[in-house]
Amino acid sequence: MRKIACLMTSLSLGMALAAAAPAAAQEAAQAAAGPNLAPGTVVYDSEGAEIGPVSSEVGDNIVVMLGDKPVTLPKNAFGQSDKGPAITITRAQLTAAVDQAAAQTAAALDAAIQPGADILGANGSAVVGKVKLVEADGIVVATSSGDVKMPRHAFFLSPKGLATSFTAEQFAAAVAEATAPAAASEAVADADTETPDRSAN
Template sequence: MKSVLFACAAVGGLGAAPALGQAAPAAETTEASPAQIVVGTPVIDPSGAAVGTISSVGPNYVVLKTDKHEVRLSKDSFAFRPKGLTFSMTKGQLNAQVEQSVANLDELLKPGAMVHDRQRAMVGTIEAVEGDLVTLKLASGAMVRLPKSGFAPGPNGVVIGMTAEQLQAQLPAPGGG
């Protein structure tokens, strides 16, 4: 069987692996206004302590870079306060949450584990985990290799950051290269 390597869109939310900055950002905004989140914006916690800096901005998400991780979060996770853009967790709490999520993911990424998409549809089962790559057998029987950073713990086990249809559409046509 042919094995294909894909760059998988990262899964949003705190449950995602720290390499979330790998998702291709949308056009980045460079001018700030009180109601905009832009690249380079510092983020503070409710006490005013630094959490990190916005490293990329997408349509409905941002990537927040702390001293240890880059985390993709919903824009709704932030509040505009007089002291600056505010996030509800401290830098230490956010780093700990990401590290716990990564540890949980490593426990879930095992051969035979079922994988769902972000809409909770079944995608396939894990065939192998080798280094930073996961081989996934799709329902169609096709085998694909995805980076671990494209997976996250979800409500029913492991999820990927794209739909099953989006993943299937990236496969080469039968008989093609």
């Protein structure tokens, strides 16, 4: 009877291990594939605090929303926690790093926005104008079609230098639209000047 009992126990353990093998293999495959970083998935910090949802995937990077700020992190910065995908630093540390990077970017942009600086289109292939004046409420840009004032947030630093968020075509259209009222006013003024005064007749 003891031999039969031992045989039954061995069979039971074997069946249990066989049943567990596919589940273990599936978990191993999931671990090898990495955490789920699909858009909408909530990301956590190293202490289990919520950071925010995944916004999008851009190449080898993942964009996560930290409040209203999009934060771009490499895929290899994420691991798997009990709650879901997580990074290895705290939310406070991430916030500090993001704020510091934003301050450095703003300082570099301020240094680049100087009178005479070339401005590239968004694709970086063409110079669309030059910085003429730096004012508190915007940047005056000199173009072949005339001067136009643009908000500071319309500019950024590209690998090639100062650039605008518009393509060359969009920028030309915006300049034409902005300068049209002034051109129309000048035309009306010229017409009034050239019209003879008939009141004397």
